[in-house]
Amino acid sequence: MPSERTAVVVEKRPLTPEVRHVVLRLDEPETFSFQSGQIVQFVLDPKTLRLFSLASAPAALPLIELCVDITPGGRGSQFIERLRLGDRVQFRGPFGVFTVPPAETRPLEFVATGAGIAPIRGMLRGLFEAGNRFERPVALTFGNRRASDILYHDEWLALNAREPAFRYHATLSQPDAGWTGLHGRVTDALPSRKDEFQNRVFFLCGSPQMVDDTRKVLEEIGIPERDIHFEKFF
Numbered sequence: 001m002p003s004e005r006t007a008v009v010v011e012k013r014p015l016t017p018e019v020r021h022v023v024l025r026l027d028e029p030e031t032f033s034f035q036s037g038q039i040v041q042f043v044l045d046p047k048t049l050r051l052f053s054l055a056s057a058p059a060a061l062p063l064i065e066l067c068v069d070i071t072p073g074g075r076g077s078q079f080i081e082r083l084r085l086g087d088r089v090q091f092r093g094p095f096g097v098f099t100v101p102p103a104e105t106r107p108l109e110f111v112a113t114g115a116g117i118a119p120i121r122g123m124l125r126g127l128f129e130a131g132n133r134f135e136r137p138v139a140l141t142f143g144n145r146r147a148s149d150i151l152y153h154d155e156w157l158a159l160n161a162r163e164p165a166f167r168y169h170a171t172l173s174q175p176d177a178g179w180t181g182l183h184g185r186v187t188d189a190l191p192s193r194k195d196e197f198q199n200r201v202f203f204l205c206g207s208p209q210m211v212d213d214t215r216k217v218l219e220e221i222g223i224p225e226r227d228i229h230f231e232k233f234f
């Protein structure tokens with residue numbers, strides 16, 4: 001039986017009507033370490049487990065952050081929706097290999113839709129926070145329906161303005177009037193930048209459909225399979 005950890009809810013706020021940002025304070029932080037992009041498994045009850053990505057970087061410990069879409073409406077969504085400040089939760093982990101390999105030296109392309117931004121936020125925070133000056137090009141292509149669905153939009157705009165190495169490409173499939181960014185899905189946005197993609201490594205996160213479609217588009221434009229890392233949110 002994997003060892004279970006506990007943490008207390010110290011902040012919870014809606015990012016949109018469907019998505020919650022949750023901050024937890026670990027009870028025994030000295031026993032916990034993780035790599036940006038990894039997941040934890042919440043123990044709702046001894047027989048009900050749900051996976052959530054860490055949306056924060058190790059520098060934030062003893063705090064860890066989650067970004068959870070509650071629209072599926074099942075046990076995991078209800079569990080997150082019922083959490084109140086001061087509640088204690090149980091989880092296992094960290095698990096997973098959706099991380100930037102420490103030896104990776106190439107420019108990085110992150111591609112997310114919806115709450116798939118969660119592990120990528122953890123990775124971007126790991127790269128750009130804690131005094132790191134990241135010199136290699138790093139890009140985020142973030143697909144959503146409407147502008148009001150974009151999670152952490154202000155963070156990405158601020159990072160884009162502050163970090164010369166970082167480029168933010170927001171694309172909307174159902175843009176409102178007045179949207180001046182990209183139109184369409186991430187699979188529409190990526191091919192237009194294919195000339196920049198030589199020797200880049202990709203990190204995709206979103207629904208299984210989004211990940212499969214994006215891998216197909218990237219492979220069609222010549223990105224080797226080994227250079228495409230992905231995480232599917234089931």
Ligand SMILES: Cc1cc2nc3c(=O)[nH]c(=O)nc-3n(C[C@H](O)[C@H](O)[C@H](O)COP(=O)(O)OP(=O)(O)OC[C@H]3O[C@@H](n4cnc5c(N)ncnc54)[C@H](O)[C@@H]3O)c2cc1C
Nearest residue numbers: 051052053067068069072073074075076077115118233234
């Ligand atoms: C690697 C990974 C990382 C994820 N990270 C995030 C994240 O950061 N943010 C986010 O919003 N969502 C994330 N998800 C999705 C999340 O884990 C839930 O699937 C989602 O919240 C819906 O859960 P639900 O209980 O509300 O819905 P449900 O429809 O009840 O369950 C959805 C899925 O949970 C799994 N499941 C159902 N019953 C069981 C069970 N008894 N035991 C174990 N698993 C079961 C099944 O895969 C099912 O398809 C992630 C998923 C994966 C695989």
